[in-house]
Amino acid sequence: MHLLEGEKVSKHFGGLAAVADVDFYVDQGEILGLIGPNGAGKTTLFNLISASLKPKPGKISFKGIDITPKPAYKICRMGIARTFQTVKIFPHVPVLRNVMVGALFGTGRFITSSEATKKAEEALEFVDLTPVKNALAGDLTLAQQKRLELARALASSPELLLLDELMAGLTAVEVSEAMGDVKQIRDKGVTVIMIEHLMQAIMSISDRIVVLDYGKKIAEGTPQEIAANPKVIEVYLGEECDADS
Amino acid sequence: MNNTTSIQTAGFSRSRIISLAILAVIFIVLALLPVLMPASYWITRLSEYMRYSILAIAWVLFSGPTGYMSLATAAFYGLGFYMAAILNGPLPFVVVIVLSGFAAFLVAAAIGGLTLRLRGVYFCIFTFAVVLLLNQVVLEVERIVTHTRGRFVNQESVHVAYWAMLIVFALTIGVVMYIRRSRYGLALQSIGEMEEAAAHSGINIVRTKVLIFATSAVFMGMAGAIMATRRSYIDPGIAFDMQTSFLPVLMAMFGGMGNLVGPVLGAVGFTALSDKLVVSFPDLFMLIFGVFLIVAILFMPNGIIGVVMQFWRWVRGRISKRAAVPTEKGGRGASA
Numbered sequence: 001m002h003l004l005e006g007e008k009v010s011k012h013f014g015g016l017a018a019v020a021d022v023d024f025y026v027d028q029g030e031i032l033g034l035i036g037p038n039g040a041g042k043t044t045l046f047n048l049i050s051a052s053l054k055p056k057p058g059k060i061s062f063k064g065i066d067i068t069p070k071p072a073y074k075i076c077r078m079g080i081a082r083t084f085q086t087v088k089i090f091p092h093v094p095v096l097r098n099v100m101v102g103a104l105f106g107t108g109r110f111i112t113s114s115e116a117t118k119k120a121e122e123a124l125e126f127v128d129l130t131p132v133k134n135a136l137a138g139d140l141t142l143a144q145q146k147r148l149e150l151a152r153a154l155a156s157s158p159e160l161l162l163l164d165e166l167m168a169g170l171t172a173v174e175v176s177e178a179m180g181d182v183k184q185i186r187d188k189g190v191t192v193i194m195i196e197h198l199m200q201a202i203m204s205i206s207d208r209i210v211v212l213d214y215g216k217k218i219a220e221g222t223p224q225e226i227a228a229n230p231k232v233i234e235v236y237l238g239e240e241c242d243a244d245s
Numbered sequence: 246m247n248n249t250t251s252i253q254t255a256g257f258s259r260s261r262i263i264s265l266a267i268l269a270v271i272f273i274v275l276a277l278l279p280v281l282m283p284a285s286y287w288i289t290r291l292s293e294y295m296r297y298s299i300l301a302i303a304w305v306l307f308s309g310p311t312g313y314m315s316l317a318t319a320a321f322y323g324l325g326f327y328m329a330a331i332l333n334g335p336l337p338f339v340v341v342i343v344l345s346g347f348a349a350f351l352v353a354a355a356i357g358g359l360t361l362r363l364r365g366v367y368f369c370i371f372t373f374a375v376v377l378l379l380n381q382v383v384l385e386v387e388r389i390v391t392h393t394r395g396r397f398v399n400q401e402s403v404h405v406a407y408w409a410m411l412i413v414f415a416l417t418i419g420v421v422m423y424i425r426r427s428r429y430g431l432a433l434q435s436i437g438e439m440e441e442a443a444a445h446s447g448i449n450i451v452r453t454k455v456l457i458f459a460t461s462a463v464f465m466g467m468a469g470a471i472m473a474t475r476r477s478y479i480d481p482g483i484a485f486d487m488q489t490s491f492l493p494v495l496m497a498m499f500g501g502m503g504n505l506v507g508p509v510l511g512a513v514g515f516t517a518l519s520d521k522l523v524v525s526f527p528d529l530f531m532l533i534f535g536v537f538l539i540v541a542i543l544f545m546p547n548g549i550i551g552v553v554m555q556f557w558r559w560v561r562g563r564i565s566k567r568a569a570v571p572t573e574k575g576g577r578g579a580s581a
Contacts, residue, residue, distance in 0.1 A: 050445055076447040088442035090435045101435050104428045106447035113428065149442075156447055 001064050003028045003191050004049070004080075004160055009058035011044055018044040019055075020215040026160070031186050032193045033206030033223075037235060040212040042195045043085055046162050049193075050082045051075045062160070077108030081158035083149040085165050085195075091138030098137045099123050099151045106156020116155075123151040127181065143174055154185070161185060163194040167201055179205050203227065211235070268418070275411055279404045288407045290520075292475075294513045295414040296468050300493040301500070301508035303464040306421045307457050308494075309502045310430070311437040313364075316490040317356060317372035320379050321349040321462040323484035325469020327383065327396075330479055333470075334399035342409060342470050349466025350459045357455035373490070380485035387481070395480030398473050409471045417464040418505060424457065425505075433457055499541055501548025510549050 002025035011019045019041040026032045034042050047053040049060060051072040059068050067075055081102070090098050099120035103111065111119070124130050127147035132140060137148055146166060153161060163182070167175045179201055186192055196202040202209065203223040211219040211232050219229045226232055279288055300318055308315050328345040336344070360371045387393050401409070424430050432453045435443040444450050473479055492515070493508075500511020518537065522530045545552050 052441065052445070071449075072444040073447050073449050076445055082445055084442070088439045090438040090442065092438060093431075093434060097431060098435075101431060101443070101446045101448070105432065108447070116428075152442075152446060 002026065003030075004060070004062050004193075006045075006049070006055075006060045007058060009045070009048055009055045009060060011041075011048055011053055011055055011058075017215045019048065019212075022058075022212070022215075022217045024210055024217065024220075026191055026193055028159075028191055029186065029189065030191055030207045031182065031205055032191075033202040033209040034193060034195045034212065035197075035199075035202055035209060035226075036212035036218075039214075041215040042212055043164055044215075045212070046082060046164055046193075046195065049075075050080060050162060073105070076106050076156060079108075079157070079159035080162065081106065081153035081156045081160075082162035083146070083153055083164055083166060085168075087142065087145045087149055089137045089145050089148055089152075091136065093137055094134055095129060095137050095140070095148060096120055096124065096133040098148055099155045102152040102155035106158075119157075120151075120155050123155040126154065126184075127151045143170055146170075150181070154190075158190055160191045160193070163192060163196075165195055165197065167196055167198050175201055272411070272415055276408070279407055283404075285403045288403050292403075292407050292410050294516055295410045296472055297492065297496055297512035297516055298509045299410075299414055299417045299464050299468045300489070301496040301512045302417050302421050302505055303461040304493040305497050305502050305505075305508050306424065307433075307454075307461040309497070310434040311454065313361070313437075313454075314369045314494065315372045315458070316369060316487075316494070317353070317375050317462075318465055318493055319376045319485050319487055319489035320356075320372075321353060321465035322469035322472075322489045323376070323379060323383075323481070323486075324349050324352060325466040325471075326398075326473040326479050326484035328466070329470040329473035330396040330398045333401075333474055338401055338405065338409065338474070342413070342467050345466040345470035346463040347466075349462040349469075353462030354455055354459040357458040358451075361451060361454045361458065373487075376485050376487060376490055380481045383485070384481040395478050395483075397478055398476055400477060401471075401474040403475070406471055406475050410468070413464060413467045413471065416467075420460070420464075421505060424460070429453065429457065495538065497548075499538075499545075499548055501545075501550030503547065503550055507548050507550040514549065 005025040007023055009019060009022045009024070010017065022041075022045065024032075024045075034045065036042055044053065048055045048058070051067070051070060051074075055068060059066060061067060062075075062078060062080060065078075067078065067080075070078075090101070093101075096117070100113075100116050103116040103119040103123075104113070121130070121133070124133050127150055129140075129144060129147055129151060132144065137145065140148060150163070150166065166182070167178050170178060175198060182192060182194065182205060194202065194206070203226075206223055209219075209221065209223055209226045210217060211226060211229075213235045218231050218235065219226055221229070275291065278291070282288075300322065304315065304318055307313070325345040325348075328348055329341055332341045332344060356372070356375055360368055360375075363371055384394075387396075424433075432443065432448045435446070436448065436450055436453060440450060469484070473484075476483070493512070496511035496515045497508045498511070499515055500509065501507030519530075519534060522533055526533055541548075547554070
């Protein structure tokens with residue numbers, strides 16, 4: 001049984017198929033990369049998994065349980081945490097309390113506030129935000145806010161983590177740090193699905209990659225297979241043609 | 246700076262103990278006031294201040310962090326009026342107050358369940374309509390079923406009403422302070438700041454909003470039940486007066502919504518000001534009051550509290566500047 005499995009997942013906005021008949025799965029302990037050109041439906045797929053949107057038609061199951069009809073907060077409590085492409089933090093709340101939200105509400109069982117504080121502090125330590133834990137979240141830099149989102153997601157003790165362009169807009173040094181973080185998260189036993197535009201990052205870190213284009217899955221495989229796949233090359237670089245024509 | 250913030254996050258800090266002690270002293274003085282000065286003028290005034298403080302604080306509990314502007318205050322307050330009119334006498338006053346709070350909770354939960362999916366101005370308009378609706382429903386029910394227009398209320402003495410109001414006031418402050426510091430307060434605040442992220446962090450958004458909205462209505466209903474016993478006669482127009490919805494909003498804005506002192510300051514300041522103006526300028530009252538409001542909204546975006554804080558920061562800045570000049574070198578070394 002796969003940890004997460006989607007069957008014929010679709011989502012239409014009016015006449016536009018944002019995601020069309022996509023089958024996908026991810027296994028325990030994997031890092032699954034999700035790539036594709038802009039507008040390919042990657043974020044929509046994340047929204048479908050985390051129940052921001054409901055697939056129609058289609059079915060998504062997590063640990064064998066059909067999670068399609070469940071609301072977002074229940075999905076988080078079942079163990080699927082996510083970050084957002086455009087950061088969504090609580091700007092007027094201190095950094096530590098931002099992360100405590102995940103610890104207090106995201107695990108699906110009652111924990112005391114001192115436990116939650118401890119958990120939040122651990123998560124902040126992991127993303128190196130301990131020095132600014134009392135600052136207001138809105139005062140952080142964009143890179144820090146992205147790490148804050150990651151900490152909030154981690155504080156909810158997820159089994160599956162959805163990372164939506166964690167590395168976009170980061171400097172080269174920050175990217176390599178973020179890659180290190182993701183590997184460490186996986187080594188703790190958390191399964192990761194990540195959307196990323198930075199090819200070098202996603203190719204080096206993913207165990208498996210799914211490529212979307214215009215809402216359809218056009219390729220799936222190891223990074224080596226994907227790099228050699230003519231369909232993927234076509235989507236990214238354009239069709240091969242003679243210089244004369 | 247770092248020091249003060251770490252104190253705030255500690256469970257039971259010195260500043261919190263001090264503020265609790267100040268609160269306790271204030272309440273003891275207020276509780277003894279009818280014994281010390283039985284002259285009922287101040288007792289009546291203070292009842293009035295507390296009534297509006299309760300409404301403003303209860304309103305801020307929900308609408309402050311979420312930014313959902315509720316105008317349903319008069320509905321729950323008026324409900325308390327009718328509970329008192331029907332039940333006070335047959336039942337003891339205390340029971341009536343508790344039942345009013347309970348009834349307000351249930352009605353608010355029902356209204357919240359229906360409307361809290363609406364956002365922004367739609368929610369605001371709907372809550373406004375709820376007051377009008379209740380007004381009409383009660384009017385028609387009384388006309389058709391009981392063949393009356395208004396009701397007589399079994400009165401309580403000035404002092405009993407005052408003490409009851411004081412207890413509800415203390416209860417309101419206690420509960421609201423607790424909620425704001427608790428995980429539910431954090432949940433509500435995160436909903437207000439970024440609803441989507443709150444949902445994906447495991448917060449049951451609808452339940453949190455409905456529960457806290459309903460809790461805020463408890464105090465409104467209780468205040469209504471108490472105030473009703475100071476009148477001999479009520480009718481739907483009196484009970485469901487829209488002023489009761491608008492005034493707490495204005496008071497909270499006037500005082501500032503960042504903490505609980507703001508709404509109380511706003512309620513007291515507002516009530517005192519309007520009393521003063523009514524007496525001194527009975528004809529120009531509304532005009533002057535309106536000018537005051539406009540000036541307040543234009544120049545005090547964070548209310549009285551905002552102005553006070555700004556002033557305090559300015560004073561502190563001057564003091565620390567003066568102190569920092571001779572020891573600048575040492576100061577830098579310490580902070581590095």
